[in-house]
Amino acid sequence: MGISLTRAAQWTMVSSSTAKLVSTPMNESLLKEILHFVEHFRSQYPQEAEHVFEEPLQWSTTLVASDFKTDYDISDSDVQSHERDSEGHPLLQLSPPTVYVRSFSQLSKLLHLAHDKKLAEVRACLEGKFESNLHPKQSNHQHSSITHRLNLFVLLVTLYSHPIMLNPKAVKNEVEILQVFCGGGDKGLLKSLRYTSDFEFSNGYRAPLWRQVQGDICYLVIEPCDTETLHITCSTAGIFLNGGIKQEGEENGYEQTSDTYEDLVTLLKSRSPHFAEKINQVEDLIVCLIKKSEAGLLYFRKTSAGALPGEPFSESSTESEEEEEQPYRHPETNTDLPSEYWQIQKLVKYLKDGDQIVTVHTLCAMMDFNLMQESCQMAIQDTGALKVLLNLLDTDEHKCEIGSLKILRTISHNSQIRRVIVDMRGVQSIVKILDSPVKELKALAAETIANVAKFRRARRNVRLYGGINKLVSLLDCLPNLASLTPSQEEDIEVACCGALALWSCSRSTKNKKAIRKAGGIPLLGRLLKSPLQKMLIPVVGTLQECASEESYRTDIQTLGMIKDLVRNLSSDNDELQMHCASAIFKCAEDKQTRDLVRKYKGLQPLVSLLHKADNKQLLAAATGAIWKCSISQENVTKFQEYKALEILVSLLTDQPEEVLVNVVGALGEFAQIPANKAAIREFGGIKPLVKLLTSPNQALLVNVTKAVGACATNKDNMVIIDQLDGIRLVWSLLKNPSADVQSSAAWALCACTENAEDAGETARSLIGGFQLIVKLLSSTNNEVLASICAAICKIAKDEENLAILTDFGVVPSLAKLTNTTDDRLRHHLADAIAQCCMWGSNRASFGEAGAVAPLVRYLKSKEGSVQRSTAMALYQLSRNPNNCITMHEKEVVQPLIHMMGSDDEELQEAAAGCVRSIRLLYMANRNAELFTFRN
Amino acid sequence: MSKISAMNKRTTQTLAENISKQVEHFSKKEVECLIREFNVLMAEQNNSGRAVHGLDRGKFISTLHSIFGLTDDRMTGRVFRTFDKDNDSVVSMKEWIDGLSVFLRGTLDEKIKYCFTVYDLNGDNAISREEMLHMLKGRLIRQPNEEDPDEGIKDLVEIILKKMDYDHDGKLSFEDFEKAVKDENLLLEAFGTCLPDFRVICNEKYCVKSPFYPLSVNVDF
Numbered sequence A: 001m002g003i004s005l006t007r008a009a010q011w012t013m014v015s016s017s018t019a020k021l022v023s024t025p026m027n028e029s030l031l032k033e034i035l036h037f038v039e040h041f042r043s044q045y046p047q048e049a050e051h052v053f054e055e056p057l058q059w060s061t062t063l064v065a066s067d068f069k070t071d072y073d074i075s076d077s078d079v080q081s082h083e084r085d086s087e088g089h090p091l092l093q094l095s096p097p098t099v100y101v102r103s104f105s106q107l108s109k110l111l112h113l114a115h116d117k118k119l120a121e122v123r124a125c126l127e128g129k130f131e132s133n134l135h136p137k138q139s140n141h142q143h144s145s146i147t148h149r150l151n152l153f154v155l156l157v158t159l160y161s162h163p164i165m166l167n168p169k170a171v172k173n174e175v176e177i178l179q180v181f182c183g184g185g186d187k188g189l190l191k192s193l194r195y196t197s198d199f200e201f202s203n204g205y206r207a208p209l210w211r212q213v214q215g216d217i218c219y220l221v222i223e224p225c226d227t228e229t230l231h232i233t234c235s236t237a238g239i240f241l242n243g244g245i246k247q248e249g250e251e252n253g254y255e256q257t258s259d260t261y262e263d264l265v266t267l268l269k270s271r272s273p274h275f276a277e278k279i280n281q282v283e284d285l286i287v288c289l290i291k292k293s294e295a296g297l298l299y300f301r302k303t304s305a306g307a308l309p310g311e312p313f314s315e316s317s318t319e320s321e322e323e324e325e326q327p328y329r330h331p332e333t334n335t336d337l338p339s340e341y342w343q344i345q346k347l348v349k350y351l352k353d354g355d356q357i358v359t360v361h362t363l364c365a366m367m368d369f370n371l372m373q374e375s376c377q378m379a380i381q382d383t384g385a386l387k388v389l390l391n392l393l394d395t396d397e398h399k400c401e402i403g404s405l406k407i408l409r410t411i412s413h414n415s416q417i418r419r420v421i422v423d424m425r426g427v428q429s430i431v432k433i434l435d436s437p438v439k440e441l442k443a444l445a446a447e448t449i450a451n452v453a454k455f456r457r458a459r460r461n462v463r464l465y466g467g468i469n470k471l472v473s474l475l476d477c478l479p480n481l482a483s484l485t486p487s488q489e490e491d492i493e494v495a496c497c498g499a500l501a502l503w504s505c506s507r508s509t510k511n512k513k514a515i516r517k518a519g520g521i522p523l524l525g526r527l528l529k530s531p532l533q534k535m536l537i538p539v540v541g542t543l544q545e546c547a548s549e550e551s552y553r554t555d556i557q558t559l560g561m562i563k564d565l566v567r568n569l570s571s572d573n574d575e576l577q578m579h580c581a582s583a584i585f586k587c588a589e590d591k592q593t594r595d596l597v598r599k600y601k602g603l604q605p606l607v608s609l610l611h612k613a614d615n616k617q618l619l620a621a622a623t624g625a626i627w628k629c630s631i632s633q634e635n636v637t638k639f640q641e642y643k644a645l646e647i648l649v650s651l652l653t654d655q656p657e658e659v660l661v662n663v664v665g666a667l668g669e670f671a672q673i674p675a676n677k678a679a680i681r682e683f684g685g686i687k688p689l690v691k692l693l694t695s696p697n698q699a700l701l702v703n704v705t706k707a708v709g710a711c712a713t714n715k716d717n718m719v720i721i722d723q724l725d726g727i728r729l730v731w732s733l734l735k736n737p738s739a740d741v742q743s744s745a746a747w748a749l750c751a752c753t754e755n756a757e758d759a760g761e762t763a764r765s766l767i768g769g770f771q772l773i774v775k776l777l778s779s780t781n782n783e784v785l786a787s788i789c790a791a792i793c794k795i796a797k798d799e800e801n802l803a804i805l806t807d808f809g810v811v812p813s814l815a816k817l818t819n820t821t822d823d824r825l826r827h828h829l830a831d832a833i834a835q836c837c838m839w840g841s842n843r844a845s846f847g848e849a850g851a852v853a854p855l856v857r858y859l860k861s862k863e864g865s866v867q868r869s870t871a872m873a874l875y876q877l878s879r880n881p882n883n884c885i886t887m888h889e890k891e892v893v894q895p896l897i898h899m900m901g902s903d904d905e906e907l908q909e910a911a912a913g914c915v916r917s918i919r920l921l922y923m924a925n926r927n928a929e930l931f932t933f934r935n
Numbered sequence B: 001m002s003k004i005s006a007m008n009k010r011t012t013q014t015l016a017e018n019i020s021k022q023v024e025h026f027s028k029k030e031v032e033c034l035i036r037e038f039n040v041l042m043a044e045q046n047n048s049g050r051a052v053h054g055l056d057r058g059k060f061i062s063t064l065h066s067i068f069g070l071t072d073d074r075m076t077g078r079v080f081r082t083f084d085k086d087n088d089s090v091v092s093m094k095e096w097i098d099g100l101s102v103f104l105r106g107t108l109d110e111k112i113k114y115c116f117t118v119y120d121l122n123g124d125n126a127i128s129r130e131e132m133l134h135m136l137k138g139r140l141i142r143q144p145n146e147e148d149p150d151e152g153i154k155d156l157v158e159i160i161l162k163k164m165d166y167d168h169d170g171k172l173s174f175e176d177f178e179k180a181v182k183d184e185n186l187l188l189e190a191f192g193t194c195l196p197d198f199r200v201i202c203n204e205k206y207c208v209k210s211p212f213y214p215l216s217v218n219v220d221f
Helices: A003-008 A025-044 A104-113 A115-127 A139-160 A168-180 A264-271 A273-291 A296-305 A317-321 A339-353 A356-367 A374-382 A385-392 A398-411 A415-423 A426-433 A439-452 A456-464 A467-474 A486-505 A509-517 A520-527 A533-546 A550-558 A561-569 A574-587 A591-599 A603-609 A616-629 A633-641 A644-650 A657-670 A674-682 A686-692 A698-712 A715-723 A726-735 A739-755 A759-765 A769-776 A782-795 A799-807 A810-817 A823-836 A842-848 A852-858 A864-877 A881-889 A893-900 A905-934 B002-022 B028-044 B057-068 B073-083 B093-105 B108-119 B129-136 B151-164 B174-183 B198-203 B205-209
Strands: A011-013 A019-021 A052-060 A072-075 A078-081 A092-095 A098-103 A190-195 A216-224 A230-235 A238-241 B054-056 B090-092
Touching: A025 A104, A025 A115, A052 A115, A092 A104, A098 A104, A104 A115, A168 A190, A168 A216, A168 A264, A216 A264, A230 A264, A238 A264, A264 A273, A339 A356, A339 A374, A339 A385, A339 B151, A356 A398, A356 B151, A374 A385, A374 A398, A374 A415, A385 A398, A385 A415, A398 A426, A398 A439, A415 A426, A415 A439, A415 A456, A426 A439, A426 A456, A426 A467, A439 A467, A439 A486, A456 A467, A456 A486, A456 A509, A467 A486, A467 A509, A467 A520, A486 A509, A486 A520, A486 A533, A509 A520, A509 A533, A509 A550, A520 A533, A520 A550, A520 A561, A533 A550, A533 A561, A533 A574, A550 A561, A550 A574, A550 A591, A561 A574, A561 A591, A561 A603, A574 A591, A574 A603, A574 A616, A591 A603, A591 A616, A591 A633, A603 A616, A603 A633, A616 A633, A616 A644, A616 A657, A633 A644, A633 A657, A644 A657, A644 A674, A657 A674, A657 A686, A657 A698, A674 A686, A674 A698, A674 A715, A686 A698, A686 A715, A698 A715, A698 A726, A698 A739, A715 A726, A715 A739, A726 A739, A726 A759, A726 A769, A739 A759, A739 A782, A759 A782, A759 A799, A769 A782, A769 A799, A769 A810, A782 A799, A782 A810, A782 A823, A799 A810, A799 A823, A810 A823, A810 A842, A823 A842, A823 A852, A823 A864, A842 A864, A842 A881, A852 A864, A852 A881, A864 A881, A864 A893, A864 A905, A881 A905, A893 A905, B002 B028, B002 B093, B028 B054, B028 B057, B028 B093, B054 B057, B054 B093, B057 B073, B073 B093, B073 B108, B090 B093, B093 B108, B108 B174, B129 B151, B151 B174
Parallel strands: none
Antiparallel strands: A011 A019, A052 A098, A072 A078, A078 A092, A092 A098, A190 A216, A216 A230, A230 A238, B054 B090
16 A cells, blocks of 8 residues: 555546546555445544544435435435534535535445445545535646545555554555655654665565564664664564664674564654654644645645755744645646636736736736635736736836735735745845835735745745834834824824734744844834724734743833733634733743733633633633733632632533643642632542543643642542542653653652552552652653652652662662752752661662762752751761761761751751761760770 | 015915915915916926917926926826816916816825826717727737737727726726726726826925925825
């Protein structure tokens, strides 16, 4: 399967409007394969099968209403499925002869109903019209979308159907597909993937003959983007890591060094977090592709493999949502183009040959076409009109410039045209027009930039040609005068367009800086006072985009924009509310901002936005703002008055991840107040929280573990968490590749262990749990280390657990960390050491492992918590004479005596105890000496 | 001598006061400037002893050319005819100032009316196919392989009619023209440049020559 088969699918054009699959043995077998795949898709991949397509698959079916049975509403000849999407549209709809299907699950059900007509249905489905509303009468589009659809199926088949018994062909296909996604820096799935041997035996094997007998097919060397190089053996039994076969013929290195995986993707997923993340995106993309036929597979390849490897752009986080550059697409033939195409072509001729007056007429005539329609946009591009339009911008004939820009601003909605405009150095010309004294021209130019600057090369061009400064100067107007002269009104219009353009441009980090440097922030702040929504949306949009920069957040706060943002939270426009909320979300990291939001009474409107549960983007922004605001306890108290907690808990289920992350984050903050811990339980929030511990989303996991940890400090909550197997779930998150998740889970583990009834036993029941903890002590992340030390301290309170930990070598692992200078880690490390001293000969072992001397140095730390923990640890260690000697050598007595004078009784006691041990040893020593002397 | 100039000044003032009452957009002070300007133009004009009360066609067109940058012969002739409301082949002071008020300060409505009059060659209150053809002729570079030199223009006229002829009577009535221009301002000077470029008004010597000349201008763009 795979690419080779796609190539093999043979299409023919029967008439101008439909494409047919030729009846060849190859195609028949392909159809059967697809049929088989689709039929079993539902049972094999239930989750994916439920995914609802944006655009339905539609085709003329031979099925009639009577073929459908239960699960369908049948009225006359029409049929609708009981299954519906979130908006209540049926997932399958039949209005003879056309059938619309919107999920794989429905497709496979339908094929099931079709019995012996299955094959015909699959064929019809592939040949069926695709996005017919977009490409009327355009056979070449039709054709490409059919091949494209076919590709999709084939791809899905390859990605999802893995043979259990591997064969050379399957391996080869998988390697071929993965190779497509190699390279391209961080955007690629892998850095590189190659066979160890270029020679392929006639049976498809590449392993040497003596290994083929063992079942080895070939060996691969894969460089993932984030971990070390993997040496992989593909054998008929499965895929596993080997001892490192670099070249054919080496005798050693063939032994298996990992588990066996059933395919390459699974193995890579488990080894490379980067790969796992990217492959998920690829799978998502395939689903996207079902709704987006444009540019087909190439688009897919470009986005996943990275269109621009190694380009030195610095972009903000929002970048991921944006479009990637797409390859050029040209019609293959000129037959059957719509009449608009020819009409436009004729106009272009006049455009090229006419004088100014004729040009204006031609431009006006062009504007009368539906320029949003792709065929018209293509006509403009193909006939060279785009070049003429851009040339007109340099003519100084403002009528022509206006006409040209009016067309450009519309057709630049098409991503391909945007790219051509940039390629033809159009940005330069458009930016120049921003200086024009004609206000209409300025506004049009800014509006066009707003459309063109949707991808980073365009944005970069705008900046390089000085566009940012010019755009910022457009913002200079008086937005909130009671009465306006016509000229002032024009200024406002210009400012609106300027803000729109800046909004698009602000997606690039360097542009954010440029806007700031050009003095854009105070101007945006002034426009924020405008009463006009069309002004406010781009202005707030820009601000929230830029608020990812620290400097902007400070300015937004100090220039008094929080007040206006809060005011617009109560606007009646969802989009504006969303941008305001997300600006607050980003700014409220800062305490003063949080206080200002409260001061300007922004908390109540935020809570009331939670009721707009249908608008997920708005909900995500509002919950985000609530989360960040609730970091201040005073805000939590206020939120309580508005019953925010109850609503938040209700949002724990059936929400998209971006909402969940924020909701859970907020609950984590709310739960810092003891009363709220109980309240969360009463509203039934514990169960969904624990359930979210199994989510694959790392950002969500960080928040969930934090919230669960906060809730766990309440005994009653802990009982529920325990019942739901929460401890095991939290513990297993220590295996997560993300350091943030690891540390957050470890902190939660502390709370759980401390408060659970029989935590010790639960911990022991988890196989491999202790090993995992000790293994994490070799992490390079200080936060992970600190949290694990804290967890060890709690777990080791149970003597039996401490014994097991000791067996797994916790003592040398802790001792290795003692050289750290991080105070937070020192604090928890010292605690852990103190606790681990309680077992067997651990005190001596710490001494032998060289942990004592570095600990003495901790006493110099200014941090009270470090001093205290260290004193305790030293006290414990001092009960071993050898440790006392080391301590004494490192001059521990002086600082300890100093600490005895501390106000902290525990510290006093520990310090004194330690000094006492040293003293006792000294005395015993002297007595012994005296004794010897006497004799 | 000083007596005469003083008297002249007084007449100018009275005249200015009268005209500024009849003409829109200009203050008395501004009209005074325009009168002075008109007199300068009159003095430049070679009257060869005849007593004339206005600018003749030649002087008018060369003034349009030099001051307002209007160079299209087909149009300047029509502009003269439009300025010359009483059809006496000269543009009087009153007609001059009247015309300039549209030229420099005209509202969109006034400009639409003015342009329509310019383009309505035979004065029948409609712009016919033939009139358009006449005005657009030669504006398209002829391709060597084309047989009929005007084929492109004829085709263009059809395109224009399709867009602007709302009542489908095969010609543009004033209402058609007005509606089309209001819809798309770019069509104001649809058949030839007959209004000064605003940049000329703002920057050119016309302002330099008369320092009191009002700089602020209504521009529809």
